[in-house]
Amino acid sequence: MTDGSLLDRALVRLEEAASHLQIDQDVIEKLKYPRETTKTRLLIRMDDGSRKSFLAWRCRYDDTRGPTKGGIRFHPESTIEEVETLAFWMTFKCAVMNLPYGGGKGAVRVDPHTLSKTELERLSRAYMQAFATTVGPDRDIPAPDVYTNAMIMGWMADEYNQITGSVTPAVITGKPIALGGSLGRNDATARGGFYLVRHLAEELGLAGSHTVAIQGFGNAGQFYAQLAAADGHRVVAVSDSTGAIYRPGGLDVARLIAGKTAGRRVTELAAELGATIIAADELIGVEADLLVPAALEEMITQANAATVKARVVLELANGPVTAEADKILSERGVIVLPDILANAGGVTVSYFEWVQNRQGFYWDLEEIHARLKKMMEREGRAVWDIAKDRSVSVRAAAYIHALGRLSTAIEAHGTQPFFAG
Numbered sequence: 001m002t003d004g005s006l007l008d009r010a011l012v013r014l015e016e017a018a019s020h021l022q023i024d025q026d027v028i029e030k031l032k033y034p035r036e037t038t039k040t041r042l043l044i045r046m047d048d049g050s051r052k053s054f055l056a057w058r059c060r061y062d063d064t065r066g067p068t069k070g071g072i073r074f075h076p077e078s079t080i081e082e083v084e085t086l087a088f089w090m091t092f093k094c095a096v097m098n099l100p101y102g103g104g105k106g107a108v109r110v111d112p113h114t115l116s117k118t119e120l121e122r123l124s125r126a127y128m129q130a131f132a133t134t135v136g137p138d139r140d141i142p143a144p145d146v147y148t149n150a151m152i153m154g155w156m157a158d159e160y161n162q163i164t165g166s167v168t169p170a171v172i173t174g175k176p177i178a179l180g181g182s183l184g185r186n187d188a189t190a191r192g193g194f195y196l197v198r199h200l201a202e203e204l205g206l207a208g209s210h211t212v213a214i215q216g217f218g219n220a221g222q223f224y225a226q227l228a229a230a231d232g233h234r235v236v237a238v239s240d241s242t243g244a245i246y247r248p249g250g251l252d253v254a255r256l257i258a259g260k261t262a263g264r265r266v267t268e269l270a271a272e273l274g275a276t277i278i279a280a281d282e283l284i285g286v287e288a289d290l291l292v293p294a295a296l297e298e299m300i301t302q303a304n305a306a307t308v309k310a311r312v313v314l315e316l317a318n319g320p321v322t323a324e325a326d327k328i329l330s331e332r333g334v335i336v337l338p339d340i341l342a343n344a345g346g347v348t349v350s351y352f353e354w355v356q357n358r359q360g361f362y363w364d365l366e367e368i369h370a371r372l373k374k375m376m377e378r379e380g381r382a383v384w385d386i387a388k389d390r391s392v393s394v395r396a397a398a399y400i401h402a403l404g405r406l407s408t409a410i411e412a413h414g415t416q417p418f419f420a421g
Ligand SMILES: NC(=O)C1=CN([C@@H]2O[C@H](COP(=O)(O)OP(=O)(O)OC[C@H]3O[C@@H](n4cnc5c(N)ncnc54)[C@H](O)[C@@H]3O)[C@@H](O)[C@H]2O)C=CC1
Pocket: 144, 145, 146, 147, 148, 189, 215, 216, 217, 218, 219, 220, 221, 239, 240, 241, 242, 280, 294, 295, 296, 297, 316, 317, 318, 343, 344, 346, 347
């Protein structure tokens, strides 16, 4: 952990990108602060009849390029600062991909694993009751993030419809297919990263079969493992919040996923998969060509960056590499494909879901995959070219790419006052 808040540390990337562009200072001033963050307490009835309250937030960081968009996280350590930083990253992610959105994010401070299904449903519905006037298909569109999923999005969509007396599927994305969810949203985050790596494989030195280590084995991590294994690569290490396992010859991904789906920890699967249990942090330094952080922020830091052996880091998580770690990795020739590009497949297919909801006409899976691939390749190539032309990191290039679009939009809005919360 380094100085300043998580948002201060994230803003370093904005300042770096700004130094490469002729940007009006007003643009930077606008992007340095969240436009609006609402905090509330959700009071829900527990199954034993008691009442319990949970802190909850929704941040609309910047809506210059369109309604704010971003997931809702349920995590015991969520903070307002984390929500605002995640919303800042969403602002840049949507701009990198040229999606017609600004950035937002939400969270509830809760460990959802301690709740029964009915308590979880009451909490999800309470979140939507609290933020029903914040969200809206033209205002702010939530989606899943850590420890939330399609079922929770379905409850929230249903609650919104009951409150407004309408059927408005475009208010939230990542819904169950039966409620207007899009085909292909489930694996979109991983698939976007997978398309990016495949497109840049030659440049990254990853052409042909390679080995992969994945930190975090949830939505993003599991689907990445599945896609990589199906493409002939070896997944040699994975971790979850309780530990990590390693097998240089490759793990049986199908059995791993089946085990996790049955509620087991990765370490509980080690023996039957012929894998060794290693310390969670050791996963960062295992022998693998590609390291995929797919858990939480600030996992690769000054303290462990020098142990990374991979030649490429694909950030499926948001903010997994600190600025100090970035520097160490860059000095060691490790290429980092940054979160605002690498994990943008999720929000891109969320955008497709919103478009389909609004037009009332649904695409087949081939069309979703083809559109996602095209967009990841187009924006990925543009970012890569900026990195080469300007001799900057891929992260700096992604911020430059996004900031160009954001500043054009902010300037096009003119001198109207804006309000920062
Ligand atoms: N789900 C989505 O569509 C998107 C997710 N992301 C980001 O991807 C990351 C993962 O999100 P999801 O896969 O959706 O969450 P998830 O809730 O499905 O899975 C999270 C996984 O991380 C593991 N984990 C938690 N703490 C850990 C730790 N300290 N060490 C190792 N593993 C740990 C959990 O055990 C779980 O396996 C987050 O940073 C999220 O913001 C980014 C874009 C879209």
